[in-house]
Structure formats: structure tokens, C-alpha cells
Amino acid sequence: MITFPLSLRFKLLAVASQIEVTDAQGGSVFYVRQKAFKLKEAVTIYRDSTQEQVLFRIAADRVLDISAQYAITDQSGAAIGVLQRHGMRSLWRAHYEVHQAGHPLFVIREENPWTKVFDAIFGNIPVLGLFAGYLFHPAYLVSPSNDEGPILRVTKEPALFEGRFRIDAVTPLTGGPAELAVVAVLMMLLLERATG
Secondary structure: OOOOOEEEEEOOOOOOOEEEEEOOOOOEEEEEEEOOOOOOOEEEEEOOOOOOOEEEEEEEOOOOOOOOEEEEEEOOOOEEEEEEEOHHHHHHOOEEEEEEOOEEEEEEEEOOHHHHHHHHHHHOOOOHHHHHHHHOOOEEEEEEOOOOOOOEEEEEEOOOOOEEEEEEEOOOOOHHHHHHHHHHHHHHHHHHHHHO
């Protein structure tokens, strides 16, 4: 069972993207590793940083496409969901849908697209860019597909030399849907980080 809030730490100097996810008590929840130098996105999610127990795998259905779908499977290879990026709509404001067995389950939307724009611009200025993480904090909301209101809020936190995010539960969410929502958020953050 996942205990919110969750803390996410991106290792910025790693060749392949890595995220360490810990719960409210500081216990390891997930360890995410993205395969480097792949044309198709390939992400493995482990129980912890020892990388001994695979929990989930995420794979893109096509090479370098802004409307790609990302199949999420469990350790046995059974499909548990699909994360779909909404191509042109996601260029300005991040917009993703999470489907399970062909039915829409969650929607992930960026709260304020201007925050991401300023974060990306300021982050590319030499020297000053080191402090971008202290000024701009993009946030994302995860809502049920019937738009009853947000269930999770993902916020970038101030950090130097690493990326930090926090996932807060807005409304109670447990079991399989909670895990699927968090796994989808992890993949979304990897994609958004890659696009700036």
C-alpha cells in the first residue's frame, strides 16, 4: 500500500534517467530506470535501488512520436494500463490519459503551462540556470476520467543539482488504481523532463 505524500528524486548526472521514490516514512516505494540510447522509450520500475525485483515495465508503441502510447505491464508481463500522450495538445499544456482494458481511467494535466515555459527558459541560462529549480515549480493534476476533481497533485520542489517532485493525495486512493496512477505519473515526468 502506498503512503502519501511521495518524494521523487531524479539523478541529474546519470547517463540513463533514474528516479528514486520514497513514501511519507522515507521507505523505498519504487526505483525507476530508463534505458539509455533507445529510440523507443523503455522504462523498468523496481522495488528499490538494488534493482533485484522488477515491478513494472513501460514500453512505447512507436519510435519518437508525440502521440505515442506507453504500455504498462506488471512483472509477469500482463498489461495493466496504457499511458497516452495527446500530441499537439501536449505541446502547450501537458495532457495525458491513462487507460485500463481500453477504458479511460485517469487524466493528467498541467496546472499552469507558463510555469514550465519559464522553468525551461531560465534553466538554460548559464550559471543562473542552476537556480531555476528554486524559482519555478510546475505542477500537474491527476483526475478520474469523469473529471470529478483531482485525486493526486504532482509538484516540482526546490532542489540544487537534482530534480525533486512531490506527489500528494488530494482524495484517498488505494490499491491497484493508486499504483497505476503513480506509475503513469513517473512516466509522464520522464517525458516532460525530456521535452523541457
